[in-house]
Amino acid sequence: MSLQIDYYFAPQSPYAYLGHQRFWDLARRHGAAIRVRPVDLGGKVFPVSGGLPVNKRAPQRQAYRLLELRRFGEHLGLPIHVQPRFFPVAGDDAACLIVAVDLKDGTDAAMRIAGAVMRAVWAEERNIDDEQVLVKLLEENGLPPQRLEDSHSQTVRERYESDTQQAIEAGVFGAPSYVIEGELFWGQDRLDFVERRLQRG
Numbered sequence: 001m002s003l004q005i006d007y008y009f010a011p012q013s014p015y016a017y018l019g020h021q022r023f024w025d026l027a028r029r030h031g032a033a034i035r036v037r038p039v040d041l042g043g044k045v046f047p048v049s050g051g052l053p054v055n056k057r058a059p060q061r062q063a064y065r066l067l068e069l070r071r072f073g074e075h076l077g078l079p080i081h082v083q084p085r086f087f088p089v090a091g092d093d094a095a096c097l098i099v100a101v102d103l104k105d106g107t108d109a110a111m112r113i114a115g116a117v118m119r120a121v122w123a124e125e126r127n128i129d130d131e132q133v134l135v136k137l138l139e140e141n142g143l144p145p146q147r148l149e150d151s152h153s154q155t156v157r158e159r160y161e162s163d164t165q166q167a168i169e170a171g172v173f174g175a176p177s178y179v180i181e182g183e184l185f186w187g188q189d190r191l192d193f194v195e196r197r198l199q200r201g
Helices: 014-029 041-049 059-076 092-105 107-122 131-140 146-150 154-169 188-200
Strands: 004-009 033-038 177-180 183-186
Touching: 004 014, 004 154, 014 033, 014 059, 014 107, 014 188, 033 092, 033 107, 033 154, 041 154, 092 107, 092 131, 092 146, 092 154, 107 131, 131 146, 177 188, 183 188
Parallel strands: 004 033
Antiparallel strands: 004 177, 177 183
């Protein structure tokens, strides 16, 4: 029986962007099932877990964050604008789009569009709070534009709220977070530990 991984992330998170493809690759390598769960990090998770938006953090933390993003981008060979044109940016609509794709087209399609959304922010400097950008991302990834309308449904909104609440109950306080049988792994720099856990089965 394959393990299931609850993948909690915010679509505008730079660290989720840096880890997304590596996480997907290792899950497939170990035959693990991913449950795609974008969450409302800034609006719901941070207030109950002590997190702060970037612009409210101490200057030292803000400066070090930019240094870390540059380091990881170079180390991983991923293009990244550490201060992209459209950031901070609201991620709710993009998150709901990912949920809609997950519900209608399945996990692989949801992972594909999630990766595209993250690249749009951090590599391509596109505005994921613009519906025209979201429609274009659907088109570029072979998904129907109807998914944007689907993303406004009550079913999708309730799933987004539910996944956010589940994240809080699981002890999630940052993105990306991976939960395997109740065990929490926070951060793309913890993927080695995720892989070890998958190797144990």
